[in-house]
Amino acid sequence: MAEAPDVSNPGQRDVPPDLRIVLIGGSELNGCPSGKSSAGNIILGQSVFDTSRRTAQSEARQQEVLSRHVTVVDTPGWWWIYTLQHTTKLDQIEIQKSVHLCPPGPHAFLLVIPNDLYLYPYVQPSLKQHLDLFSADVFSHTIVLFTAAAPCRDENIEFRIKRSPTLQWILQQCGNRKHVLNIRDREDRAQVKMLFEKIDAMLADNRGRHYSVDGAHGNALREEMKVWAEGASKRFDQVQKQRKELRALIEGGKIPPEHFRLVIIGPRRSAKSSAGNTILGKMPFDINNGGRRTTCCKISHSLVADRRLTVVDSPGWIFNHTLQETSEMDKVEIENSMNLCPPGPHAVLLGIELSTAVNATDLRSVQEHMSLFSEEIWKHTIVLFARGDWLGVKTVEERIESDEGLQWMVNKCENRYHVLNNKDHSDKTQVEELLDKIEEMWAGNENPYYEVDPSRAAEIEAKKEAGDKKAKRIKEITGRQSRVLKELFEDTKQSVTDMKIILVGQKCSGKSMTGNMILFNERFDLNFDISRLQKDIQDQRRPAACVKHEGRFDGVKVTVVETPGWFRDTTPPDWIKEEVSHGVSMCAPGPHVVLLVVPVLTSFTEKDLKDLVEVLRPFTDRVWRHCMVLFTMGDFLNERPVEDYIVREGRSIQELLEKCGNRYHLLNYWHFGDPAPIKELFQNIIDLVTRNKGCFTTKDKQRTFQKLPQQKTMTEEEWNRREQQLIERVMKALEKEPEKQTVPSMKVAHSMDEGHIPDLSGDVASEFGSISELRTQRAHDQVSEWLMTKVRQTEISSGIGSVCSSAAYMESLNESRLMAENQTTNRCFLEKSKVVSPHMSFFSNTAQMQRRNSC
Known part of the structure; x- marks a missing residue:
């Protein structure tokens, strides 16, 4: 950063006997004052500006200060984060009128920024647009004035500047001119004297020129x-x-x-x-x-x-x-x-x-x-x-x-x-x-x-009651499925030391904030608000690049890749797909999870679903096994469960969840810095990795298994696909389970925990290692047997068998063909069981299901 002008000996330069200053700046959405009026009072040494109310019109006040006639003009503030189109016409006119209240024009603009105000990246275009209300050379007459309610050391200001790219940009536009003013200490006139010296130095750099005004414009x-x-x-x-x-x-x-x-x-x-x-x-x-x-x-x-x-x-x-x-x-x-x-x-x-x-x-x-x-x-x-x-x-x-x-x-x-x-x-x-x-x-x-309309009122009430009941049901089913999957894969849980996450979603969906929450650091630029407030139709045609940042959490290295978003009212252009593909390659050998970012503050339409499907199409349907829906901006729900949103949004969001295996997680931005929700998210990702036996890769796995003369060759991908089919049958069976028992349990009915839950370990080559082909085939046999026997036996007590034993359901999954192939190939794999690698023997214990009343 460049050094400030030397003002140690102002007596060597001619200074005007009068000084004209205009105070400008924004306001915070929380209503905290910007400090412009207070700064004006400190400069003039008198309470001439009313600090008890908002400055709604530009006001000029004069006082004799340090033997000079000083005019200070206070102006209305704009919202820091909003673009010019959201500033009222009244305020815009008053801001422009300010320069005409100190003819022939101000010597200096003081851009007032509270010392403790964090300036987000979208403040930059907002500031530029509002200063465009003046002429092009306004920055050459501007000094950044940091206001503080207590003495502030220069080191603290410099630390803030180093951490804020937005502040760095502002200071660069203003020639690195800045000053700190304690607005609570009116007795400290030295700080005012130093400010005047910096204004005089700036005036000298401008060759004595003040900011010129156009009289005709003032009349208009x-x-x-x-x-x-x-x-x-x-x-x-x-x-x-x-x-x-x-x-x-x-x-x-x-x-x-x-x-x-x-x-x-x-x-x-x-x-x-x-x-x-x-x-x-x-x-x-x-x-x-x-x-x-x-x-x-x-x-x-x-x-x-x-x-x-x-x-x-x-x-x-x-x-x-x-x-x-x-x-x-x-x-x-x-x-x-x-x-x-x-x-x-x-x-x-x-x-x-x-x-x-x-x-x-x-x-x-x-x-x-x-x-x-x-x-x-x-x-x-x-x-x-x-x-x-x-x-x-x-x-x-x-x-x-x-x-x-x-x-x-x-x-x-x-x-x-x-x-x-x-x-x-x-x-x-x-x-x-x-x-x-x-x-x-x-x-x-x-x-x-x-x-x-009483009938419409009754319809809405009935709809709300049904929605509440369905939301509760979804939550119960999701919890039940999660518990079953944990039991199925308990002995095969993956150990992840280098987690790779890719974020995919529309503009303004919260991808950047999500990345920052996961990394516990503000690494991704939060520019979604400005893209929401000012949509440039050409923006969709300008390719943007993926952004990658890394961090650590609980001993795990975490890599997050944010992909570019698209406006929801336009179709994602081809370069979006290409950039998402590039994002996947940035997570070599592949991401452990693809988080589909969906904000709960907006609707989720059929078009939104089609857009996500289209963006992921180049990766084929295999990618959905590695996807999870991440609902963002959970603070918008207040205390309502996310299942309320899922139920009431209807078919499109439910279809997306179904594609993702009903995997979802909710992030509340008010919990930024809290490790609990991130730890829960990571656990869900590890469970997903365990089920998939590794990360997502764009290369198909074409390893084949030994075959008998009457058996056709099958790739590892085919084995995994069949395993997924069997797991999905279990999940669908759990979805169909009735809420309450309607028939008392009979003695002949057996609970699922009376036998072993089938082991679903498969032989998959990945960065986490491989497991035996024997265990893969035995998993299929055991799941098939479990679905046909144990689940059927629990038909009365749990209701699962009523789904799994139906002819239509069995035919849709071609169970008879699958069972026949499993029985044929099982003999081959049993013969190989004696040569299973010793170091893989820890997969030999199958998971046990905990007794659950709900099942």
Whole structure:
């Protein structure tokens, strides 16, 4: 990194008697202040900027500081991780207007970054787009200002910079100019003096030039804001006139109900739960719950302003997702929200975020999700802006007039809207005014409430109950199959010292975060959010490369290869397949597992399934034996089991799981750094490796076995295929097992643990060694015998035999042919049993099945 300019002797250069500074920077999604206003107060030595509220418009303040006339302009912040299209037009205009508040132009821009803020890679394009609001040479007039709430050593800053490629890029753009400001120590004027010296040094490097502004551009900005202000005034007058007319109906004798039923719906981050708490005057809905979201509808009651209220909170959808992209689990909950307050809600409060722009994608998302209900819903809807603190000194009408998406929604609701400041619980009038507006809407509607369809409500309830029961059943079956497989392979468990994992999935599926969780380190770039927020259609045509990182866990060397993703609304291009093939070759001799990454925050459609199948097609069907579905973003489920998602998403995800042998695992990103879920994942992978007797390779195994004159030659691959068939029969039998015994067990019925579970060890050459051909053939014989005898005998007590003994099921697997071949070849292998290698003798003990009531 280049050295900072020498400012040890500023007296040698001419410095201007006045100094003009503009503060710029972003904000965090958690609402923590960026420190711009506090930095302005420290620089000027006075509390001239209000730090108790958000800066919603650019403000200029002047003071005499260190014998110089200093002007500081504070500006609205943008979300660090969001692109320019998600910053409101009001904020964009105010940011641009800042340079016109200190004519003829600022000497310096101070890019304010909190010292403890971690800057993800997607901050880089966001910053570049927002600084493009100014002219191209803005970086040449910029110094990075790190704000800290306590003294901060230079070594700490340098350590942060070395660990953050994003910070390195920012500093490189700014000529490596930086300064640290303690915003809690106003008495330390030395830090301000040093800042001025660095500004003077930068000014000298710019040959005394300040940032130049275009007067015409400033006039255009003022005209645009004037138009919005006039439109805002007109809308306000219309609303007041409308409310007066509706209030007259109530005063004229139309008595409103004593009990109002309200439902709150809307996208995520629209503060629905907080709004519900504000309305009810208590905290029945969870907020700030470790970042968890509302996954199920919740209902609460209260007495507010002499009115009985019932409020229903509902899950939110992703603000830019289409209805098709929203999971079936969420869609059912959102639709069912109306049924929780029969015969229907008097008011539907549509929560909308004030702090981000409503672009065409966001508006379409609202329209599609509202289509879950009938068109009548709009007559009972009020747009609820539940983050009123974001407005600052601006009016909500100005915000509406500056955003076409908001205008559409407000007009669709016939000018019904309300603002709640959830941070100000002392202001009771804001809730009373909302209830007045609900009364007025009720008075103006022909139907007093949005009437729900009882038959549809009953259908949804029945669907939910059936889904819950099926989800529980899937969990039981999966656990039972896992226990059986562990018993079958107990004596043949593989020892893996070098685990190779390959991640395959769409963009934004969470592959990078998964890799970081597995390696317990932030090695993969987290750039999925920016690709979600700003999709470049050309991006799909630009090949991306696989990324490989290594680490260690519990004494095991772990290699993770992340393959490039594709946008879900496009077909994976051919280069994706080629790159996935390259990723497999990076795990020589082959990966132990292919993790198919599926995020639970979105739906999984038939197209998603076809895309994954197509990407893996070059590896033939053999690859599916080495695949596992990895559900990511488990925090989105809150406490709901992943089986709920599997059941409600339906056929496509269930077909994918079936292809993968019903192997799946869930990762919750809130557990980053916790070894328990990763250890469980690794154990599942080792079980998979044990069953497959090694890793996946692209080369077919063509070893052949000795044959008798009447026996056809069979490759090792064929033996393994038959072994898999027999195992799959066991798994399918377990799936068909009834939930409860319907007939008491009889004495003649035998439990599976009364005999040996067939040994399924096979003779496979791999990096883990090989086992005898004798054991391979005997495994087939024993499994066949077990399925035909032991399982059939447990027909009454367990229900497995009822499946395995059916004629259709036996014919589909061609059991008679398989048994005949097994009996013929068994004699040959028995003759070879005397020459089995001594060092493989540990496979001779077959697994015993533990007694289980469920079987």
